[in-house]
Amino acid sequence: MFKYYTMMVDYMLSTQKNDLIPEKWYNVVPDLPEQLPPPLDNEKNKSSIELLNSILPREVLKQEFTFQRFLKIPDEVREIYEQTGRPTPLVRARGLEKYLDYSGKILYKYEGATITGSHKINTAVPQAIYAANEGVEKVVTETGAGQWGTATSVAASFAGIKAKVFMVRISYQQKPLRKKIMQLYGGEVSPSPSDETEFGRSMLKQNPDHPGSLGIGIGEAVEYALDHNLRYLVGSVFNSVLTHQSIIGLETEKQLEIMGTEPDVLIGCVGGGSNFGGFSFPLMKKFKDVEVIASTAAEVPKFTKGEYKYDYVDTARILPSVKMFSLGADFMPEKIYAGGLRYHGAAPSLSMLVNTGRIKTVDENQESVIDALKIFSRTQGIVAAPESGHAIATAIDYIRRHKDEKKTVVVNVSGHGLLDMSIFRDEQ
Amino acid sequence: MNSPSTILYFTSSFPDHKTLYGFIEKVDPEVVKYVEVGFPSSDPRYDGPEIRETHEIAEKNFHNGHLEQYAEILGKKGVRTYLLTYYRDLARQSSDFIPHLGDSGFSGVIVPDLLVDYSSIAADVIGEIQDSIDFIPFFNPATPDGVIERISGMTESWIYYGLQPATGIHIPYDLEEVSRRILDLLPGREVNFGFGIRSMDQIGKIMDLGSKGVAIGTLLVPMVRENRLQDFVALQRQIGEVQDHVKG
């Protein structure tokens, strides 16, 4: 008994927390069942792909098109990952198991435990570091709900540079706390459309009270980056972003190994697909038969009602088109709680795997998401982000339908929802 | 042939048949081993802007008979001719198009969109093409290892490896890493590199790394457009010197 105890202590000491942070990211592209259709230019005689050369950090662009399966995480990025709260915990959800009277195991990977409260920091850090290493003084991006702008602001400060964030005007007005956090982190926040870009000014001319949109924000951020010779940071959809997010799945893989458990089912939510791809792809490589379910908002039913086709990444049609499941770049979802799931498309690699049937999809409506968030907060004590609430709702539903199968279900909880409490305003 | 050599790409009938014919006549068989002729397409989606523009003009001038004429003079020089065509366009041709290409002196076809946009029928298409002429697999860094292994296993020809996701695009990459990958995956196979090759320096480096050949396309577009035959002759000479240097 005593011997066992010392062994455990040795083991825990040698398994320093930061040993769990992998040394390399995983890029799924060389392991896909088919060739990934490349990005395409939107205009016949102009290269929007060439445009990426002027706005993305060089290293990000390289990673976007690399065939390398494993990419070294720079030491300085690993060090910052540790400062951001990595590795994030993989927790056995005993409260939820009990509540559902489930005889299998439910585990959740909690990205809400990072300093900014979501997985977005995992890619903001390397992108900001790469930009700073190129000598730029400022990075630019857009933000809708605010999670991405928050991650960018602090990542830029860590990298010793500034961040400029174009925040969708309606969010800017409705989420003053989000704006404050970004400013606290050193970010410079402008409501979009703004009068700081040609594109913004043209939108304001059409409508001085324009509420803005993510597409307009991207347009402004890209224009601003080009005009001021800065670098633009991408929040999701791109291969390189999914590669950076693979840290989630790679850590989970090691944590599962330590727990001596293998997953039967993986569940995550999809906006652009970055937390989902980052979580599931490394685990799908290791566990070939694992069942994988992507949870989306019923109000943005990209996989069930969208089409797998080349489409614009942004409403402004500045960035190259990619082949993905899409509801069309002009798709305007009704107002939903989960701002991060409003995006019309999904990452090309994820779209391909949905198209081939390897990944299944489920649409969740707001009612079941609110229910799931309530259950999760009461059983696990965590107020999850509304986006993550979709994954939790799908997991609960799955477990209810497979009650006696004793499966191990692993859910990625992409963020906390402590800044989105207004969604519970009408709840008892 | 052990020494590295060069592959040239021209879009058929660009800027017009007569001008291009003049260039084909000047192809130097001492330097060039293959010529790829692009079948004009209304959607050459995986080409860069310069080559896309050539298609737009070529479509207006194109006649199937032009292809035979190019293959004929090249055949006399001992240079092999390949047709580069999008599957989208190939599917619209009559069923004797491919056998006829073979009869006209073409050695094979390269189909850049087949594995990307038509992967579910690729095996059948490859089989059908190979009843008449060679199918040249076209891969790039985004092609998964499994696909490279499967498709190259179905063919015996040389391999075309694009260094970039499209022609005429400059995505930063590590030349050595990218070329090493394919040479390691397919040891012993003839691999020729293309897409985005712009300078003599690059050509020399690629040949040094063990490539059997380098394909040049975008670099030729302005010369052909402006009918600068002398520049073309000079370019071939320069490439020849690089080849000799690598050989030596």
Ligand SMILES: Cc1ncc(COP(=O)(O)O)c(C=O)c1O
């Ligand atoms: C907490 C959280 N989860 C999920 C998402 C969806 O994005 P993605 O699909 O790229 O992970 C967002 C996006 O803002 C988010 O903030």
